[in-house]
Amino acid sequence: xxxxxxxxxxxxxxRELAEAEVTQVQVLLADAETLIQTRIPDLHTRLATGxxxxxxxxxxxxxxxxxxxxxxxxxxxxxxxxxxVDYDTRAASGFLELRPDxxxxxxxxxxxxxxxxxxxxxxxxxxxx
Numbered sequence: 001x002x003x004x005x006x007x008x009x010x011x012x013x014x015r016e017l018a019e020a021e022v023t024q025v026q027v028l029l030a031d032a033e034t035l036i037q038t039r040i041p042d043l044h045t046r047l048a049t050g051x052x053x054x055x056x057x058x059x060x061x062x063x064x065x066x067x068x069x070x071x072x073x074x075x076x077x078x079x080x081x082x083x084x085v086d087y088d089t090r091a092a093s094g095f096l097e098l099r100p101d102x103x104x105x106x107x108x109x110x111x112x113x114x115x116x117x118x119x120x121x122x123x124x125x126x127x128x129x
Contacts, residue, residue, distance in 0.1 A: 002029035003047070003054060004061035012066040025065055031096055032061040039108050052107060060102045068095055 006025040010017045017025060036057070037043050046052035103110065 002026075002033040002061055003057040004029050004032075004065070008058050008062040009065050009069070012062050013069060021069065025069070028065040028068060028096055029061055032064045032098070035064075035096070035098060036060070036106060039103070040106060046107075056105050060098060060106060063102065064096055064098055 006017055006022050006029070009025050009029070033043075040046065040052075043052070043057070047054055047057065098106075100110070
């Protein structure tokens with residue numbers, strides 16, 4: 001069960017949810033929590049021990065779902081003359097996602113790194129072969 005509630009999403013949207021939206025929001029909140037738990041398997045332990053603030057999880061889950069409700073079709077831009085619509089490619093893959101700043105708020109760090117072996121130094125007089 002998600003930490004955030006449909007009411008948390010409604011507050012972020014600035015409006016009440018329609019009755020038909022409540023079920024969808026509950027499913028999307030559960031999906032958002034599943035996404036979080038793929039990278040933070042001990043999410044509920046962190047919440048219980050205070051290593052992660054519940055308010056942060058509510059903020060992240062509710063914000064991700066609110067983004068889907070604000071633009072469910074994933075429209076990036078529209079034109080009026082000779083009507084044209086440009087869709088966000090992420091919409092085709094489900095559109096529910098967490099932004100990098102939200103992952104950082106949850107304590108998930110990401111970045112590039114290089115693993116390189118440490119080799120013993122050779123003396124200047126040694127032949128390299």
